Amino acid sequence: DTEVTQTPKHLVMGMTNKKSLKCEQHMGHRAMYWYKQKAKKPPELMFVYSYEKLSINESVPSRFSPECPNSSLLNLHLHALQPEDSALYLCASSRIVDEQFFGPGTRLTVL
Amino acid sequence: GESVGLHLPTLSVQEGDNSIINCAYSNSASDYFIWYKQESGKGPQFIIDIRSNMDKRQGQRVTVLLNKTVKHLSLQIAATQPGDSAVYFCAEINQGAQKLVFGQGTRLTINP
Numbered sequence: 001d002t003e004v005t006q007t008p009k010h011l012v013m014g015m016t017n018k019k020s021l022k023c024e025q026h027m028g029h030r031a032m033y034w035y036k037q038k039a040k041k042p043p044e045l046m047f048v049y050s051y052e053k054l055s056i057n058e059s060v061p062s063r064f065s066p067e068c069p070n071s072s073l074l075n076l077h078l079h080a081l082q083p084e085d086s087a088l089y090l091c092a093s094s095r096i097v098d099e100q101f102f103g104p105g106t107r108l109t110v111l
Numbered sequence: 112g113e114s115v116g117l118h119l120p121t122l123s124v125q126e127g128d129n130s131i132i133n134c135a136y137s138n139s140a141s142d143y144f145i146w147y148k149q150e151s152g153k154g155p156q157f158i159i160d161i162r163s164n165m166d167k168r169q170g171q172r173v174t175v176l177l178n179k180t181v182k183h184l185s186l187q188i189a190a191t192q193p194g195d196s197a198v199y200f201c202a203e204i205n206q207g208a209q210k211l212v213f214g215q216g217t218r219l220t221i222n223p
Contacts, residue, residue, distance in 0.1 A: 004154075031209070033211075040216075041215075041216075042200055042213035042214060042215055042216055043155065043200075043213055044213075045210060045211065045212075048209060048210070050209070055209070056209065056210065090154050090155070092154075096209070099145055099157050099160055100145075100157075100211055101157065102147075102154035102155045102156070103154050104152075104153055104154045105153070105154050
């Protein structure tokens with residue numbers, strides 16, 4: 001299995017909702033990442049997990065809460081988001097210092 | 112500071128022609144570079160990589176060139192096909208920092 005999967009593909013939520021994005025990989029990678037990508041822009045790093053521990057938080061607002069339950073799974077919990085948080089959220093994984101494999105993303109719309 | 116940028120935001124080439132996409136980077140500490148292809152509605156897809164101890168690497172129809180003197184990276188695609196139409200991002204890593212930094216991207220359009 002050489003792919004990163006993400007669910008859901010699309011998500012529409014209100015500003016008072018709580019939702020979660022999920023990411024899974026079975027390549028044995030020990031680093032996992034969340035990126036945010038706005039239209040016509042490059043992906044921007046949000047969080048990095050190494051060996052299931054948060055190693056990088058790029059000053060992301062607390063309404064985004066990452067979680068790494070085990071080495072194959074990565075979640076992003078969303079609460080009280082703003083319309084400007086609408087974007088494509090990408091998950092990636094890698095061996096610790098190597099190319100990153102990206103999932104297809106979750107297209108998030110905040111109303 | 113760290114920045115990776117591209118010279119041209121859009122590029123159009125005729126099917127069958129060769130294309131060259133350029134990228135400039137400013138962090139001399141970067142030691143690993145990757146080109147990604149992103150099609151509409153999909154995540155970035157790895158194309159080819161190169162480490163800083165190399166100046167050229169070839170794949171299938173793609174070649175990456177690295178010029179560390181002028182901090183320049185390029186992606187050459189030979190005999191372009193309609194399926195090559197996408198946005199291409201260069202990205203750099205300082206492997207000690209574990210952070211992948213993307214350039215702004217070039218939209219490549221292949222004309223029939």
